Amino acid sequence: xxxxxxxxxxxxxxxxxxxxxxxxxxxxxxxxxxxxxxxxxxxxxxxxxxxxxxxxxxxxxxxxxxxxxxxxxxxxxxxxxxxxxxxxxxxxxxxxxxxxxxxxxxxxxxxxxxxxxxxxxxxxxxxxxxxxxxxxxxxxxxxxxxxxxxxxxxxxxxxxxxxxxxxxxxxxxxxxxxxxxxxxxxxxxxxxxxxxxxxxxxxxxxxxxxxxxxxxxxxxxxxxxxxxxxxxxxxxxxxxxxxxxxxxxxxxxxxxxxxxxxxxxxxxxxxxxxxxxxxxxxxxxxxxxxxxxxxxxxxxxxxxxxxxxxxxxxxxxxxxxxxxxxxxxxxxxxxxxx
Amino acid sequence: xxxxxxxxxxxxxxxxxxxxxxxxxxxxxxxxxxxxxxxxxxxxxxxxxxxxxxxxxxxxxxxxxxxxxxxxxxxxxxxxxxxxxxxxxxxxxxxxxxxxxxxxxxxxxxxxxxxxxxxxxxxxxxxxxxxxxxxxxxxxxxxxxxxxxxxxxxxxxxxxxxxxxxxxxxxxxxxxxxxxxxxxxxxxxxxxxxxxxxxxxxxxxxxxxxxxxxxxxxxxxxxxxxxxxxxxxxxxxxxxxxxxxxxxxxxxxxxxxxxxxxxxxxxxxxxxxxxxxxxxxxxxxxxxxxxxxxxxxxxxxxxxxxxxxxxxxxxxxxxxxxxxxxxxxxxxxxxxxx
DNA sequence: CCTCGTCTACGAATCGATTCGACTCGCGGC
DNA sequence: GCCGCGAGTCGAATCGATTCGTAGACGAGG
Numbered sequence: 001x002x003x004x005x006x007x008x009x010x011x012x013x014x015x016x017x018x019x020x021x022x023x024x025x026x027x028x029x030x031x032x033x034x035x036x037x038x039x040x041x042x043x044x045x046x047x048x049x050x051x052x053x054x055x056x057x058x059x060x061x062x063x064x065x066x067x068x069x070x071x072x073x074x075x076x077x078x079x080x081x082x083x084x085x086x087x088x089x090x091x092x093x094x095x096x097x098x099x100x101x102x103x104x105x106x107x108x109x110x111x112x113x114x115x116x117x118x119x120x121x122x123x124x125x126x127x128x129x130x131x132x133x134x135x136x137x138x139x140x141x142x143x144x145x146x147x148x149x150x151x152x153x154x155x156x157x158x159x160x161x162x163x164x165x166x167x168x169x170x171x172x173x174x175x176x177x178x179x180x181x182x183x184x185x186x187x188x189x190x191x192x193x194x195x196x197x198x199x200x201x202x203x204x205x206x207x208x209x210x211x212x213x214x215x216x217x218x219x220x221x222x223x224x225x226x227x228x229x230x231x232x233x234x235x236x237x238x239x240x241x242x243x244x245x246x247x248x249x250x251x252x253x254x255x256x257x258x259x260x261x262x263x264x265x266x267x268x269x270x271x272x273x274x275x276x277x278x279x280x281x282x283x284x285x286x287x288x289x290x291x292x293x294x295x296x297x298x299x300x301x302x303x304x305x306x307x308x309x310x311x312x313x314x315x316x317x318x319x320x321x322x323x324x325x326x327x328x329x330x331x332x333x334x335x336x337x338x
Numbered sequence: 339x340x341x342x343x344x345x346x347x348x349x350x351x352x353x354x355x356x357x358x359x360x361x362x363x364x365x366x367x368x369x370x371x372x373x374x375x376x377x378x379x380x381x382x383x384x385x386x387x388x389x390x391x392x393x394x395x396x397x398x399x400x401x402x403x404x405x406x407x408x409x410x411x412x413x414x415x416x417x418x419x420x421x422x423x424x425x426x427x428x429x430x431x432x433x434x435x436x437x438x439x440x441x442x443x444x445x446x447x448x449x450x451x452x453x454x455x456x457x458x459x460x461x462x463x464x465x466x467x468x469x470x471x472x473x474x475x476x477x478x479x480x481x482x483x484x485x486x487x488x489x490x491x492x493x494x495x496x497x498x499x500x501x502x503x504x505x506x507x508x509x510x511x512x513x514x515x516x517x518x519x520x521x522x523x524x525x526x527x528x529x530x531x532x533x534x535x536x537x538x539x540x541x542x543x544x545x546x547x548x549x550x551x552x553x554x555x556x557x558x559x560x561x562x563x564x565x566x567x568x569x570x571x572x573x574x575x576x577x578x579x580x581x582x583x584x585x586x587x588x589x590x591x592x593x594x595x596x597x598x599x600x601x602x603x604x605x606x607x608x609x610x611x612x613x614x615x616x617x618x619x620x621x622x623x624x625x626x627x628x629x630x631x632x633x634x635x636x637x638x639x640x641x642x643x644x645x646x647x648x649x650x651x652x653x654x655x656x657x658x659x660x661x662x663x664x665x666x667x668x669x670x671x672x673x674x675x676x
Numbered sequence: 677c678c679t680c681g682t683c684t685a686c687g688a689a690t691c692g693a694t695t696c697g698a699c700t701c702g703c704g705g706c
Numbered sequence: 707g708c709c710g711c712g713a714g715t716c717g718a719a720t721c722g723a724t725t726c727g728t729a730g731a732c733g734a735g736g
Contacts, residue, residue, distance in 0.1 A: 049396060052390075053385070088443060091447070094433070095433055096431075115431065252620060256622065
């Protein structure tokens with residue numbers, strides 16, 4: 001069932017069918033309708049591979065997600081969902097690749113085989129070989145997170161530095177003098193993961209400026225790690241009365257550790273941070289946090305990418321999201337020392 | 339950078355390059371190496387669209403996920419991840435489509451345009467128009483869950499009926515006489531969602547057989563609904579001492595409601611059910627539950643699909659997963675009535 | 677010396693679409 | 707009456723691969 005079949009049954013040439021469908025040249029109303037009725041009857045759809053070959057574009061976007069062994073966070077999941085929705089609106093398909101580096105097979109299939117018109121790269125590292133590869137290939141791409149040369153690439157990112165700073169300021173304003181930062185895992189930090197680095201910077205800068213004490217703790221992305229991380233904070237620094245967290249997956253564990261230690265939130269201990277709204281609302285009491293605008297970021301990434309595909313040589317756009325901190329119920333005045 | 343370029347630079351014809359690459363005819367070692375070195379130098383990869391057009395297959399699988407507005411459960415996420423991993427192992431790409439019905443644009447693009455060699459259909463309904471469409475198209479597919487005519491199609495599924503039954507029996511064995519079933523949402527049940535129907539059947543059959551009382555409650559897939567659902571159970575049926583749950587997303591709410599009601603688990607109230615391991619371990623104390631083997635299901639689905647693509651006319655295979663119930667700490671003897 | 681088979685390699689056809697150039701009408705203007 | 711123009715259509719080339727038929731070279735065997 002190809003365009004030739006439609007042409008034969010309509011009694012016209014293949015090119016006429018093509019023009020009737022695309023509208024790029026005029027076709028008489030009579031033949032157009034005849035062709036259309038044959039198409040409707042047979043349920044014809046142009047073959048995507050043939051079209052891609054001729055047109056030189058696949059109408060497909062690649063979405064590179066973090067390797068599957070690390071479970072996606074809700075934030076990432078929201079992001080993926082919004083990318084799919086935005087792509088769908090633009091009549092684009094989404095090809096998924098779980099790739100940690102540029103030698104990954106799926107990455108190579110997608111990029112090397114030119115299976116996509118452009119790529120959205122999640123969880124980009126400060127120095128990322130996949131970015132180099134895409135640049136070499138001349139394939140348009142958008143990164144989620146910045147590399148070390150942010151001016152040269154197209155990206156969207158969350159301003160973790162300023163969010164960590166604002167959370168810290170908020171807690172200091174409430175009278176807290178000894179703060180902990182619950183950061184992402186030590187491995188992520190070591191591998192050059194931007195948000196973890198910038199959260200650290202923002203936190204350190206804020207505590208320095210405000211003249212209070214701050215301790216950073218790295219914590220893996222799961223509840224168990226969150227629990228032991230908070231236990232360690234309480235053990236090694238019992239004077240700490242508040243925590244800033246950028247590790248949403250650890251939140252259930254943070255909660256459990258504080259509950260078990262009998263530290264009521266926010267009367268005895270305050271928590272503020274950055275999280276997907278889902279996690280913030282799952283916390284008890286609900287978490288004062290900057291809600292990561294994953295859905296907006298996904299839509300923006302797709303929009304940027306479509307622009308880059310249309311005009312690869314235009315200056316690469318970026319956008320830094322700095323969502324407001326939603327005041328909920330997990331922060332309060334520092335407890336008065338007994 | 340196409341095969342012609344490689345041929346020219348190697349001083350051979352295009353067909354020789356193709357045969358050197360595929361190995362389908364012999365090529366002398368000398369020319370093979372010459373060609374290979376040119377390929378390595380230029381970083382040539384065959385164009386996927388051209389290959390797909392000629393070969394009549396795209397080396398791509400379609401994965402139809404539930405519409406994005408409903409957040410994926412962890413179970414579904416695990417499934418998606420394992421499908422991607424299995425596809426990657428078989429050198430296949432995965433095209434994502436968030437489609438609720440057969441008129442969805444992305445579904446139509448993928449299926450109508452023959453962008454994929456086969457489709458994995460998640461969250462299939464007992465009567466599902468997408469299944470009809472795929473059958474009409476003659477496109478190989480595997481469903482996750484069964485339709486009303488399970489013998490005709492290829493599927494993998496979880497035996498919710500027998501798991502609900504086993505959980506119920508386990509609780510009755512412990513002395514519980516008044517049980518509640520926390521099922522999925524009423525909308526899902528109404529739309530003919532198999533697992534919800536079969537969990538109900540298994541539960542009802544078990545309570546009838548064992549001569550105890552059972553009450554079914556429908557509950558949306560989120561923590562808030564879980565909380566109010568349990569509150570309603572406790573209010574309307576205070577004699578209930580145990581619950582069977584097949585709604586993993588409601589678990590945090592179930593937990594919270596029981597905690598707030600002061601019902602210690604398992605001393606005063608027992609909970610058993612079906613859940614992804616992640617949720618079972620997140621529960622406190624850890625949940626006695628059948629761990630849905632999402633990873634195995636994903637691998638099986640891909641394997642089945644590859645088989646169907648190779649031999650579309652072979653009898654469609656199925657597999658019903660009945661994972662064992664992992665005894666953890668959320669079930670205990672029924673409290674003695676005061 | 678001729679023939680036959682094997683090893684290599686080439687040329688041309690093919691997959692299903694898009695698109696450019698050209699051709700045929702019919703009609704209005706001069 | 708001839709020319710020009712636009713609307714409508716067709717044929718052929720093209721995209722980048724795979725694959726079938728075939729042809730040349732060369733060695734072995736009769």
